[in-house]
Amino acid sequence: MLSPEAACGRALSNPFIRKLEHAGPLSPDERQALSRLTLDARTLAARQDILPGQDVERVYLVMSGIACRYKTLFDGTRRIVSFVLPGDLCRIPPTSRQSSEWRVGLLTRCSVVDVSRAALQELMVRHPGLNRALWWLALAELNRSREWLVNDSRPGVQRLAHLLCELLACLQAVGLGEENGCELALSQVDLADALGISHVHINRVLQSLRKQDLIVWQRHRLVVPDVERLHDFADFDPAYLDFGGLSTVIDPLPAGD
Amino acid sequence: MLSPEAACGRALSNPFIRKLEHAGPLSPDERQALSRLTLDARTLAARQDILPGQDVERVYLVMSGIACRYKTLFDGTRRIVSFVLPGDLCRIPPTSRQSSEWRVGLLTRCSVVDVSRAALQELMVRHPGLNRALWWLALAELNRSREWLVNDSRPGVQRLAHLLCELLACLQAVGLGEENGCELALSQVDLADALGISHVHINRVLQSLRKQDLIVWQRHRLVVPDVERLHDFADFDPAYLDFGGLSTVIDPLPAGD
DNA sequence: CGCTGCTTTGATGCCGATCAATTAGGGTGG
DNA sequence: CCACCCTAATTGATCGGCATCAAAGCAGCG
Numbered sequence: 041m042l043s044p045e046a047a048c049g050r051a052l053s054n055p056f057i058r059k060l061e062h063a064g065p066l067s068p069d070e071r072q073a074l075s076r077l078t079l080d081a082r083t084l085a086a087r088q089d090i091l092p093g094q095d096v097e098r099v100y101l102v103m104s105g106i107a108c109r110y111k112t113l114f115d116g117t118r119r120i121v122s123f124v125l126p127g128d129l130c131r132i133p134p135t136s137r138q139s140s141e142w143r144v145g146l147l148t149r150c151s152v153v154d155v156s157r158a159a160l161q162e163l164m165v166r167h168p169g170l171n172r173a174l175w176w177l178a179l180a181e182l183n184r185s186r187e188w189l190v191n192d193s194r195p196g197v198q199r200l201a202h203l204l205c206e207l208l209a210c211l212q213a214v215g216l217g218e219e220n221g222c223e224l225a226l227s228q229v230d231l232a233d234a235l236g237i238s239h240v241h242i243n244r245v246l247q248s249l250r251k252q253d254l255i256v257w258q259r260h261r262l263v264v265p266d267v268e269r270l271h272d273f274a275d276f277d278p279a280y281l282d283f284g285g286l287s288t289v290i291d292p293l294p295a296g297d
Numbered sequence: 298m299l300s301p302e303a304a305c306g307r308a309l310s311n312p313f314i315r316k317l318e319h320a321g322p323l324s325p326d327e328r329q330a331l332s333r334l335t336l337d338a339r340t341l342a343a344r345q346d347i348l349p350g351q352d353v354e355r356v357y358l359v360m361s362g363i364a365c366r367y368k369t370l371f372d373g374t375r376r377i378v379s380f381v382l383p384g385d386l387c388r389i390p391p392t393s394r395q396s397s398e399w400r401v402g403l404l405t406r407c408s409v410v411d412v413s414r415a416a417l418q419e420l421m422v423r424h425p426g427l428n429r430a431l432w433w434l435a436l437a438e439l440n441r442s443r444e445w446l447v448n449d450s451r452p453g454v455q456r457l458a459h460l461l462c463e464l465l466a467c468l469q470a471v472g473l474g475e476e477n478g479c480e481l482a483l484s485q486v487d488l489a490d491a492l493g494i495s496h497v498h499i500n501r502v503l504q505s506l507r508k509q510d511l512i513v514w515q516r517h518r519l520v521v522p523d524v525e526r527l528h529d530f531a532d533f534d535p536a537y538l539d540f541g542g543l544s545t546v547i548d549p550l551p552a553g554d
Numbered sequence: 555c556g557c558t559g560c561t562t563t564g565a566t567g568c569c570g571a572t573c574a575a576t577t578a579g580g581g582t583g584g
Numbered sequence: 585c586c587a588c589c590c591t592a593a594t595t596g597a598t599c600g601g602c603a604t605c606a607a608a609g610c611a612g613c614g
Contacts, residue, residue: 109545111447119450121443142443150326178435185442186378190368192449193376196602227560236450238603239410243562275371322566482590498570500594 044265054078055127056101062213063176063283070167077152090106090144090152091159092132098154099131104152106226110143115163120234122185122208127154127214129177133287171200180281187280192236194275196245199235201274204255208264221263307523311335312384312471313358319470320433327424334417335410347401347409349389356388359455362407363483367490368399379442380404380464384413384471386434419532437538446538450451451492451532453502456492456532461512465521466535478520 050070052075060066060074078101084090090100090107107124124130124144133142162169184206191202207224211217232242249255254270256263264270271278309332317323317331335358341347347357347364364381381387381401390399421428441463442450448459464481468474489499506512511527513520521527528535 109443113447113450117450119447121446168466175435177373178375178432178439182442185439185446188446189378189442189449189493190370190376192446193370193374228562229560239560240562240604241602244602247562495571496592497572497594501570502596503591 047256051277053123055103055216056129057127059127060170060173061179063173064156064169066169066173067167069164069171073163073167074170075162077231078154079156080254081151083149083151084146086146086149088146090132090146092246094136095154095184096134097157099157099160100128100144100152101129101180102126103151103153105146105148107144107146107150108230108234110127111141112143118233119236120230121209122181125214126208126216130203136167147227183280196235196237196241197248198274200231200242200245201249201254201270202276203231203235204249204262204264205274205276205278206281208262208267209281211279220265220267221261223260224257224262225260241275305413312360312382312473313386314384315432315471316384317427317434320430320437321426323430324424325427326422327426327460330420330424331427334412334420336413338408338410340406340408341403343401343406344405347389347403349391350411352411355415356386356414356417357409358386359383359400360408360410362403362405363490364401364403364407365487366401368482375490376493377487378445379438380467380491382467382471383473404484404487417484440537453492453494453498455531456494457488457499457502458506458511458527459533460488460492461506461519461521462524462528462531462533462535463523463538465519466538470538476519477522477524480517481514481519482517499513 054267056068056076057071057074079098081103083182084105086105102124104126106126108120109122109130110118110120112118122150130144132144146286160174164174183208187206191199194202208222211222215223218219228242228246229239232239235242237245246257252259252273253265254273256265272274299491301483309328314323314331323331336355338360340360343362359381361383363383364387366381366387367377368380369375370480387401389401405446417431421431444463448456451459465474465479468479473479485499485503486496489496492499494502495538503514507514509530510522511530513522527533
């Protein structure tokens with residue numbers, strides 16, 4: 041409501057569509073169908089959870105801002121398992137179950153729209169290209185999640201570097217962020233919880249990256265002077281975001297890996 | 298070839314089918330179609346990687362034994378990101394790319410069969426139930442991967458306990474393993490690499506679990522005297538393996554979460 | 555302009571990595 | 585049947601990365 045921009049997705053392009061294009065080309069038809077999918081655009085304030093709507097038949101689509109999926113361990117720690125960036129779909133898990141449950145939290149102010157699950161599924165049967173694209177999406181997500189697991193085995197400095205590489209690459213993929221920098225309105229605590237590192241330590245590790253001129257990060261803006269160098273330092277291979285670049289070679293595999 | 302058992306999957310039931318049944322009921326038709334899917338049954342020795350076959354149009358299906366997906370960090374460490382249990386599909390990633398690449402390793406002797414990707418996909422269009430089931434499979438895998446991520450934030454003892462809970466539950470789900478125990482032919486090093494913990498420390502943590510009578514583990518056999526108690530100790534919620542138990546309530550969501 | 559949340563710095567301590575070496579099992583060939 | 589070997593399991597000792605506790609600068613904001 042505050043942002044009429046977010047509501048329209050006017051030129052048949054929004055972050056979601058831009059992201060899906062990475063799975064392979066979409067027909068104008070498919071692009072159009074996608075752009076008609078969005079419902080009830082609205083803006084939500086930072087620092088709160090998205091609560092499960094009354095309507096289970098909808099999923100959320102983030103158009104701007106950053107959210108996260110997380111779980112709270114019983115010692116009170118919050119562990120973020122993935123960021124929800126512009127163009128990302130997410131289902132809000134039912135809050136029902138016992139203590140330890142998945143939640144989606146808004147890290148910055150976000151504009152979101154709803155998408156009808158039924159409509160989305162209908163599109164998948166009518167448009168094989170979209171079916172492929174959505175499979176690609178799910179498998180890319182799985183791939184990224186596993187990449188995070190691997191990242192957990194790296195020492196702190198590289199771990200942070202790797203995460204920053206990924207964030208930059210993902211934002212670039214949906215048209216946010218330039219060649220060597222992007223807006224990044226996360227707090228150090230958010231990064232810490234995503235890496236499973238204390239916020240005190242994150243700060244020190246951050247300083248280390250700065251001291252090596254690998255990054256500059258001020259007033260919500262991340263700048264990477266030499267992307268190549270940061271990639272090397274973090275052992276980051278951008279290919280994995282495209283599901284290993286396989287998307288153009290073979291159709292996604294419908295399961296398991 | 299050594300094990301004619303593995304080749305046939307005779308009574309329209311094999312671990313793969315048993316696993317899919319967790320996504321919801323399958324029609325006899327669908328079960329039959331699935332059982333006809335398997336090609337070239339064979340047995341592979343432990344302690345080697347599955348190399349990418351010449352035929353990209355096939356995926357592997359493990360019928361018995363345990364494999365793992367892993368990546369080797371450049372310091373030589375192996376990080377396992379998921380176990381491949383009987384009934385699990387897996388694609389062998391092309392070995393092409395640079396150093397750091399996904400690999401699938403056999404942790405025990407395994408019997409595997411091939412599945413034609415084309416045939417599988419064809420089944421998905423013909424049988425909506427299978428389509429749903431395979432989506433469920435992928436999303437359950439994603440869910441599990443995120444659960445591992447959360448697990449990485451727990452202290453060692455609980456981390457191990459949690460993993461053992463999951464292994465037991467997954468094996469039970471495909472009909473291997475009894476109420477409070479199962480065969481588990483993994484080495485301590487395998488567990489260590491899956492948890493991102495040194496093999497020395499795993500040993501100590503294991504002893505701690507034994508001392509508390511939470512588990513007994515001898516000669517490749519895991520026994521859990523009191524499953525409930527281990528679950529509590531590990532903060533393990535078996536529901537997540539069924540994708541939050543949602544499978545029976547709503548169709549899986551075709552993306553992101 | 556005071557509040558509140560984020561960042562930064564210092565000091566201490568523990569979990570778990572690492573190094574080093576011994577013991578136990580399983581399998582093999584003489 | 586035993587000597588031998590190779591791998592997995594176990595134990596001890598040392599070390600370091602990172603958590604934790606505590607508190608001080610800083611910035612945005614109503």
